[in-house]
Amino acid sequence: MTLGSHLTPLARSHIEQADVVFAALSDHVVELWLQRMHPDVRSLQPYYAEGKSRLKTYREWVELMMAEVRAGKRVCGVFYGHPGIFAWSPHKAIEVARAEGYEAHMEPGISAEDCLYADLGIDPGRFGCQHFEASQLLFYERRIDPAGYLVLWQAALVGDRSLARFETGSEYRQVLVDLLARDYPLDHEITIYRGATLPIERPRVRRIALRELPYVPLAAEETVVLPPAETLKPNLAMRERLEALDRLNEASTITS
């Protein structure tokens, strides 16, 4: 999400018409911009703390927003990018508010994923595209399809089970690389991407070999993209079934 470029007119209207605005943004300057739109913007950033479970922080955010809702205020939560993507508290706040009989809804925003497609020239419809929070790949048995794009979010803190850290080390990323090496060659060129937050910035795009991932600097806001490593393999059985259906349809058309 880029300052000035990606705030929808409707989202801005919600901000301006709210009684109180809560903000979980990724950039101090964007927070200053938001403060120009409303006199009562309350940053949620102070609730983060190193060593404190993020789950506790997010629950506090929900309670802060709900306290104002229960007080009869019109509340707007502003989250960078899309409020429903990689964000627990917006979904939870809406769920709690609805359960208590309040009207609540989410406005979509332009996320890092949207910017990624534009800046890297990727069409997810061409080969397909899987998205995972990087840690999820390590903790669960997931099926990676190397014939499509693979996008890994929050790789900088891959393997963090504590929810209390904001980055993990190269040894954690090596575990991720070892897992990915089952489906990708180690010299597979991958992309590390970060969208522009301020309009004076350019997207940051770095290309490295997969094996180098543990050893390069990686920020929490950077995303790892693996392009396809295999060509699409025709599914002959399904094609035969579809051909048979086509023949049946043609035959029924002729006889009718």
Next chain:
Amino acid sequence: MTDTIELLETIGKNASLRHAATDELAYALERADASEALMAAALVGDSALLAVELGQKPMKVNHDVHAPGHEEEPEQAPGEADPLLPAHPDQGGSVRDQ
């Protein structure tokens, strides 16, 4: 001097400025009487240089709890009050489902 936040919003909204070449953007900012910090930041595309004018505030960027292994954990200690529930039971039911 023109307000930096307003100028940033103007750049973000303007098709000519948003993807302008560095020298074109620098010229436009000079004409708009931009601050020295904004001029310097725009020249190298580094927003960190705005800290001189707008201050610095480290921001955390993780908003999810998708990190695995926590799904089955209780979200509160036994006996701890649930902050997500309304103060009065008749205001609504439990929403605990994760």
